[in-house]
Amino acid sequence: MNGAPRINAGRLLESLEALGRFGALPGGGTNRLALSDADRAARDWTVDRMRALDMTVRVDAIGNVFASYAGTEQRAPVLTGSHIDTVRTGGLYDGNYGVLAGLEVVATLREAGLRTHRPIEVAFFTNEEGARFQPDMLGSLVAVGGLPLAEALATRGIDGATVGEELQRIGYAGQAPVGAPQVDSFIELHIEQGPVLHQQGVDIGVVEGVQGICWLEFTLEGCSNHAGTTPMALRRDAGLVAARITAFAHELALRYGGRQLATVGAVELRPNLVNVIAQRAVMTVDLRNTDGAALARAEAEMLGFATRCAAEHGVVLGHRRLARFDPVAFDPALVELVAQEAQELGLSTLRLPSGAGHDAQMLARVCPSAMIFVPSVDGLSHNPGEHTEAHHLVQGAQVLLQVITRLANRAG
């Protein structure tokens, strides 16, 4: 594909800056919760940009927006895209980059007077972040038939409003049906949101799949007592059990090795006073692995340890799963295509899993799918300081262009 047109670096970078102005935070970054006024403004701006490229825009019943750049044949399109909602303290690249790079691909082809056999569609999906409505990846989940539309529309956000009400309010309750998309393949370009590519000095991450996730919440009920008058043997210390579970989670991840991750990010003690034994602790454990069987073992081990440890300390354990997703493996041929196109451009590549969830894992249910990662400086994301070097942004978009073109022109 040495003859492929080159994307316009300046236009791509300017578009990222421009989209970042919607919901901009004073010190940098953006706050653009799904279906908020800022999201509406960003959607309107993005749709205008789509129409300016002579793309045909349709909005589906969950507010996902698809813009089609016609091919020379009437066939199922090659789809790309991501999301433009952000967390409350988001950056400029998470999601936005994949959508705008998709539009930049179309703009580049259009300027060069090129059309592929299949249509190219660029989409942005509703509420990927899950920062306002649960679950995350809501729009793509509904699009592929993974969640009934009515249930999704009735979902109430952190501010009490429902998805359906907010879609109506901002004018994105569309007519296009959901549940059975006709798509040839899906390719999503995204920042890594982790430190691996940056640390290893690699240009392009070839994403083989998405880790499985298990979120557990443990509620530990002990007994609040005076730290100075209660002998060690008579204590029922919920905080100590929480600490031991935390240490165990870390040891488990090291013992499993490979792609096993374990994080205790949230712990709340009550009454949380220096001289009072904690009566109650609520904590979360975030387990991830690309290996579904290992993840299931890790979950069972965590629960087993927590049960034994709580009992040993006379503490009552409650637990619930806050989330559970099996690992997703992307299409091997498509993954290989990403690696080839990057290498043909002389870029270094690393195969890795995605640690975060992405719309691509939903699309993978209905069509061959894959992702392209570019490096995140220091792995920072969900943070106004989120940054990717300009040359990496440009390289990633060029790889996307070549992968899309190859997919949309291939025979069969």
Added chain:
Amino acid sequence: MNGAPRINAGRLLESLEALGRFGALPGGGTNRLALSDADRAARDWTVDRMRALDMTVRVDAIGNVFASYAGTEQRAPVLTGSHIDTVRTGGLYDGNYGVLAGLEVVATLREAGLRTHRPIEVAFFTNEEGARFQPDMLGSLVAVGGLPLAEALATRGIDGATVGEELQRIGYAGQAPVGAPQVDSFIELHIEQGPVLHQQGVDIGVVEGVQGICWLEFTLEGCSNHAGTTPMALRRDAGLVAARITAFAHELALRYGGRQLATVGAVELRPNLVNVIAQRAVMTVDLRNTDGAALARAEAEMLGFATRCAAEHGVVLGHRRLARFDPVAFDPALVELVAQEAQELGLSTLRLPSGAGHDAQMLARVCPSAMIFVPSVDGLSHNPGEHTEAHHLVQGAQVLLQVITRLANRAG
């Protein structure tokens, strides 16, 4: 002392109920922060009760109140008492019991027409709890010359008012001097506030001293990163270090054995989210031991472990001492007298240290001092559910009467 008069159980119990009405909480218990309006009302009521017993009342410059029941000789008095301030969610017994039992002793002797050789004084000390003004045991500390009066009066409380202003406001800025009390001996009756006597079914705790205390605060600065994208080896997890310090503190207490206690009661993580590695953790460690040398070793070990553990995880450790008191040993002869008098009454006894701080540890600086404990049901204290069985309250007061009478009548 078989001929000693018996205290009036009904009168004692009624007085506890009556005093509990000042600052009463809706569901039980009291909120009577030092020098508050509720404390003023409780002080006025207690002083009235003292005067009704023909006791001579004096108020010192830090608001401690002393009521004297004259002896047959002009000699240094035997002092008893405690405090009537409470924490925000206090019970009816902590402090109050020692003051009212002292007055019940005087009432009983007076009804029997008995006077001891030495005067008997019953005191309540200002701001023992430390729930409004720091440090705790403020009144007794100033009384024995451990803190300059001016500094104590300038102490600002959690609501911004100073001790001096509040003493003036409630009318308890007294004239009696502080700093060099003339006292023969001090005996304080108190609820245990721990589970030991209740668990072991013992009537009377013979308190041999007060544990030394060391409060450490650790501030751990790591790096906030995505739980799904940050490999275990690249993490700087402040929450994990906090958990490992917590587990180490517990292991240390078990390894030291004896009277070593270790408690991590307070931990705060930031940002405290399920899928974000904690950037910051602030935690406390409460160490106590009756053995001062062991306590110093425990403190050094904790600091050493925290330093190593933080470094191992790339986390920056800050630390400060929030409090440090050496252990206090009570007067052996007085401790023995408490045991003897309880045993002569046919009561079971157990020698134990006090885990909490008490005014007696301040008085121990200037005169032979000791304490008598009665059982706390389930060890509950600083809690509206704080409870001591009526027969234990009566037994404790009877032991107090006999100890005081013995002390106040002894030769020399």
